[in-house]
Amino acid sequence: MISESDVERFWSKVNIGKEDECWEWQATKQNKGYGQFWLDYKMQLAHRVSYMIHTSKEFFGNLMHTCDNPACVNPHHLQEGGQLDNMSDMYKKGRQGDGRHFGPHNKKHRYPTYKWR
DSSP: OOOHHHHHHHHTTEEOOOTTSOOEEOSOBOTTSOBEEEETTEEEEHHHHHHHHHHSSOOOSEEEETTOOTTBOOGGGEEEEOHHHHHHHHHHTTOOOOSGGGOTTSOGGGSOOOOOO
16 A cells, blocks of 8 residues: 555645645646645655545545645545546536637637536
């Protein structure tokens, strides 16, 4: 699993607050704001490592931030979900973007906005 020294190294990079607050990742982040942590010879997403430490299990599905803060690693703000759950949550909260992530060659009107019931 994850060694005690890796756990200590991980939490040293977190601004830990109260249980109901976001615990901000203070080290390297992706361009979308997700924390990155070097573990087992590869770069891992920090919130996934936090979840693994907290639950003592490795999870390969989607982890959703209930706080909508990608830099948050508070395990109480993370929940398991499938891709459909993640996409539904994104649309429900209006975080789907405007299509620019598909590249500059694509036009916004080519990606219609779907209404979820």
